Amino acid sequence: xxxxxxxxxxxxxxxxxxxxxxxxxxxxxxxxxxxxxxxxxxxxxxxxxxxxxxxxxxxxxxxxxxxxxxxxxxxxxxxxxxxxxxxxxxxxxxxxxxxxxxxxxxxxxxxxxxxxxxxxxxxxxxxxxxxxxxxxxxxxxxxxxxxxxxxxxxxxxxxxxxxxxxxxxxxxxxxxxxxxxxxxxxxxxxxxxxxxxxxxxxxxxxxxxxxxxxxxxxxxxxxxxxxxxxxxxxxxxxxxxxxxxxxxxxxxxxxxxxxxxxxxxxxxxxxxxxxxxxxxxxxxxxxxxxxxxxxxxxxxxxxxxxxxxxxxxxxxxxxxxxxxxxxxxxxxxxxxxxxxxxxxxxxxxxxxxxxxxxxxxxxxxxxxxxxxxxxxxxxxxxxxxxxxxxxxxxxxxxxxx
Amino acid sequence: xxxxxxxxxxxxxxxxxxxxxxxxxxxxxxxxxxxxxxxxxxxxxxxxxxxxxxxxxxxxxxxxxxxxxxxxxxxxxxxxxxxxxxxxxxxxxxxxxxxxxxxxxxxxxxxxxxxxxxxxxxxxxxxxxxxxxxxxxxxxxxxxxxxxxxxxxxxxxxxxxxxxxxxxxxxxxxxxxxxxxxxxxxxxxxxxxxxxxxxxxxxxxxxxxxxxxxxxxxxxxxxxxxxxxxxxxxxxxxxxxxxxxxxxxxxxx
Numbered sequence: 239x240x241x242x243x244x245x246x247x248x249x250x251x252x253x254x255x256x257x258x259x260x261x262x263x264x265x266x267x268x269x270x271x272x273x274x275x276x277x278x279x280x281x282x283x284x285x286x287x288x289x290x291x292x293x294x295x296x297x298x299x300x301x302x303x304x305x306x307x308x309x310x311x312x313x314x315x316x317x318x319x320x321x322x323x324x325x326x327x328x329x330x331x332x333x334x335x336x337x338x339x340x341x342x343x344x345x346x347x348x349x350x351x352x353x354x355x356x357x358x359x360x361x362x363x364x365x366x367x368x369x370x371x372x373x374x375x376x377x378x379x380x381x382x383x384x385x386x387x388x389x390x391x392x393x394x395x396x397x398x399x400x401x402x403x404x405x406x407x408x409x410x411x412x413x414x415x416x417x418x419x420x421x422x423x424x425x426x427x428x429x430x431x432x433x434x435x436x437x438x439x440x441x442x443x444x445x446x447x448x449x450x451x452x453x454x455x456x457x458x459x460x461x462x463x464x465x466x467x468x469x470x471x472x473x474x475x476x477x478x479x480x481x482x483x484x485x486x487x488x489x490x491x492x493x494x495x496x497x498x499x500x501x502x503x504x505x506x507x508x509x510x511x512x513x514x515x516x517x518x519x520x521x522x523x524x525x526x527x528x529x530x531x532x533x534x535x536x537x538x539x540x541x542x543x544x545x546x547x548x549x550x551x552x553x554x555x556x557x558x559x560x561x562x563x564x565x566x567x568x569x570x571x572x573x574x575x576x577x578x579x580x581x582x583x584x585x586x587x588x589x590x591x592x593x594x595x596x597x598x599x600x601x602x603x604x605x606x607x608x609x610x611x612x613x614x615x616x617x618x619x620x621x622x623x624x625x626x627x628x629x630x631x632x633x634x635x636x637x638x639x
Numbered sequence: 640x641x642x643x644x645x646x647x648x649x650x651x652x653x654x655x656x657x658x659x660x661x662x663x664x665x666x667x668x669x670x671x672x673x674x675x676x677x678x679x680x681x682x683x684x685x686x687x688x689x690x691x692x693x694x695x696x697x698x699x700x701x702x703x704x705x706x707x708x709x710x711x712x713x714x715x716x717x718x719x720x721x722x723x724x725x726x727x728x729x730x731x732x733x734x735x736x737x738x739x740x741x742x743x744x745x746x747x748x749x750x751x752x753x754x755x756x757x758x759x760x761x762x763x764x765x766x767x768x769x770x771x772x773x774x775x776x777x778x779x780x781x782x783x784x785x786x787x788x789x790x791x792x793x794x795x796x797x798x799x800x801x802x803x804x805x806x807x808x809x810x811x812x813x814x815x816x817x818x819x820x821x822x823x824x825x826x827x828x829x830x831x832x833x834x835x836x837x838x839x840x841x842x843x844x845x846x847x848x849x850x851x852x853x854x855x856x857x858x859x860x861x862x863x864x865x866x867x868x869x870x871x872x873x874x875x876x877x878x879x880x881x882x883x884x885x886x887x888x889x890x891x892x
Contacts (some may be wrong), residue, residue, distance in 0.1 A: 266646040470777070484736055522711035525875040563712045567646060 239263075262542040264586040264602035268557075270571045271601040275321040276589070279307045282339075284591030286535055287580045288353075290345040291389060294584045296325070298353055299591060300340030305329055306355055308367070309597075311582070322599070326370060334372050336361065341382060341532065347389045354397060356382040362399060364411065376409050376416060380426070384533045387411075388432035396454065398440050400427030400533075406442055408454060422450050422460045428488045429533045433513065435496025441513075443487035448480065449501050451516060462516035464501070466509060483507060489534035493545060493560065494583075500547060500560075502536065504528050508549065510560065521563040527551045535578035539586070548588055550576035555590050555600075571598050675717040678707050679727070679741060685866040690826070694754060694819055696746035701729070701739040702873035703866075722776045731778050731814050733806070734824055737874075742817065744772070751804065754818055760798040767791070767799055772815070782811040826861045827870075833859040834867040838877055838890045845889040848879075 242259055245251035282303040289297045289311070297309045306328040313320040328335050337359035346352035352373070356362040358381045363372040380402025387397050395411040396418070406427055408418035425446035433439035439461075440452045450460035464482040483503025491500045492513065499513045508526040510519045526549055528534060536549040538560065545560040548569075555569040555576055574594035581588055588600040682704070683697040704714045718741070721727040728747055730740040748768050755761040770789055771780070785791045791799075796813075799805045803818025817823075837854065838846050852864050860867065868888070871877050877888040 520712070520715060522705075522715050524705070524711055562710060564710060 258541065258543040261539075261586055262544070264604065265539055265542050265546055265557075266566070267602040267604050268569060268586075268588055268600040269603045270569075270598060271603060273319045274599040274601050276309060276597040276599055277307075277321055277324045278596060279324050279327055280305060280595045283574075283577060283593035283595060284597060285339060285532075286342050286578050287589055287591050287597065288344050289580050289582055289589070290350050291347060292349060294582055296345070296350050297322070297580075297589065297597075298343045298345060299597060300343040300355055300357075301595075302339040302593075303330065304336035304338060304340055304357060304359070306336075306340060306343060306353075306365075326367075328365070328370050332370065334363070334365075334370075336363070342384050342386075344385070344387055347387055347391075354385060354387060356385045356399065358382070360401075362397070362409070374411075374414060378407070379403055383427065384429045386430050386432055388437050389434055391432070391437040393437065394454075398430040398432065398442070400430040400442060400444075402426045404444065404446075406430060406440075406452075418454070420452055420454070420460070422452075423448060425486075428486065429490040431490045431492060431499075433496045434492050434494065435513075439513075441490055441492070441499055443482070443490045443501060445486040445488075447483050447485060447487060447503070449482040449487055449490070449499075449511075451499075451513070464499075464511055464516050464518070466518050468518050468520075482509065482511075486531075488528065488530050488532065489536050489549075491536055491538055491547075493538045494540035498560075500536070500538065502526060502528055502534055502549065504530075508547070508558070519561075521561060523558050523563045524565065526556065526558075530577070535580070537579055537581045537588075539581050540583040542586075548579050548581060548590075550579055550590065550592070552576070553592070555579055555588070569600055571600075572596065675704065675708070675714060676721065676726075678704055679743075682707075682866070682869065683743075685863045685869075687862055690861055691819070691822060694750065695817065695823055696742045696750040698740045698742055698817065698820070698823060700732075700870055700873070701741055702737070703869040704873065706869045706872035706879070725773060725776075728772065728815075729776075729778060730817060732820075732824060733814070733816075734828055739778075740817070740820075747817070748772070751802075751818060755802060758802070760802045763791075763795045763798045764802050764804055766795075767804060777815070779808050779812055779814045780805070785813075830860045830862050830867050831870060833857060834864070835871060835876060835890070838871075838888055843889075845880075845887055847882075847884060848886040848888055851888065 242251065242256045246253055246256045280301040282301050284299050284301050286300045287297060295310065295312050297311055299307050308325045309322045310325050311322050336357040338357055340355050340357045343353060343355045351367050352364060353367060354362065354364050360378045360381060362376040362382055362385055364374040366373050378401050382399060382401045384400040385397050397409045397411060399407045399409060404423040404425055404427065406420040407416050409416040423444040423446055425444050427442055427444045429443040431441050438454050440454055441449060443449045449464040451462045452460045463480050465480045466482055482501055483505050485504035487501055487503045489502035497513055499511045500508060502508045506525045506528055508523045510521045511517065512519060534550065536547065539546040546566060547558045547560055549556050553572045553575055557566045557569065559566055572592045572594055574592055576590050576592035579588060579590035586602050589597055591597040679699055682699040686697040688697065705711050708714050718727065722729060726744055728742050728744050732738045732740045751764060751768065755764050785796055803816065805813040806816040808814045837851065838844065848868060851868060856864060872879050876891060878891050880887045880889060
């Protein structure tokens, strides 16, 4: 570590190298920290979390009871012990709350004044964070499994929505119209994701085992359908041709640079695809337990080398190295199934939420702080006594006698 | 004091790598660069040839390799290299979408021709082995391909299916298969079920690997115990946990 710092100072190393090495070291040291807590507001399982991409300060969570909570993640108290407080809640008592479980929440990509939530009550609501009232409500015919706003879009403000209907709807935030429909899937669409690299590229995953990549400017259909055998028709039975998985595909995630796409399916496999060509890179992650009937929210680290994938696996979160496929570690801490996880790129922290109504914060732990350092900071008024362990301090005799 | 050793990324690894220190109890798997071919050969020695009266070539399953080597992607890459070179053949075994059998090409050809001695289908099978198996690394063939690329007639295809080299996949396509492998599949599935049952029945659903290898096997388990253990660990039907008393196998629901 000191070597890296010295090399950067001398100009031998690129500054990015130190940053990458330190980020990777922090991610490998992720652990449940007794000092960091998230306020427990949800009374039922947590289905989805999202951290805003501008400041990384506020976190949204959507629960199975329809409740949406906004948390403040920043620690301004000066103490290491910190509970992330809930700033505001759309609770059961609110007039506009969703009737059934909230499946996806997402901040508006450019500021935290707005967020979008979609739920099993067949609606998608665009909320104003200040007043906590929906500015717009989109209604659909079937349960809404997933929606996504493009994080980099400048020319459009479309929300892609995946519902029980095999057609993917694109709703326009500016005009409120929803006439653009993408047809191609044969079963419900479980997950939709915009590419973080090109603002017109959308990937969708469906229960018919197919993953399609679309360019929304093109009227004629999908660009690619991902094929797990890379066109080698001999490998599987003939029904499995052109499928991404041997079961429902319920998780989609692009890597931070948008060059690779990860998909998970109920065949207990996770696959890494080259997002430009649609080729299966054949990285073998082994068995990634997946029993979710809905969307699985998993996440990829950003700014590390090698990148890591955090996948909820039963009641723990599995961490895999992205390109080699080896299982690095399992983060255990939840009492019940984990449904969603989200990576905070600035602090290399992981937040995961699950059916046990808890959101756990996994914080990098690098070095246990020494006892002497702590007592030094608290005993600022101590005269003459240099770093006495608080256990030996005289706390009972009084000075008066 | 933090007793758990933290994960360290490669960039921060300590310079000195101490060699030759035996850790008590813990079994170390990495012995230098991974040699897949020698691992396959070792696994083949576990295959019981006598059971099939030497009519079957030695078969190893692809996921058995995953139980020995940590990096699955590397194993897959090496296997593909061996297949491209024509040394190894891969077969879809049929009972599981992910179970692939591996046989050395020379072994396969020898056994198939030996089985075809004196039969009228011999010439066709020889032609098939020479033309198709040596050049193409596919697992299955469609009717189109057989007729056009390899210039086989319909009756020849029927002969190949009769001899067991091709198995029906669906209308108009066939899997490459191993003749007389039905017995193998039957015994294998039986044995796998029995060994898994042994792990399941133990207290807490876990057994030490060394203890499992020592156990007396019932008549259902016809293969070597180690063969089955590599199979269930590689297929991730049991979790392999390193402990101070050796490797522990715990059943995964």
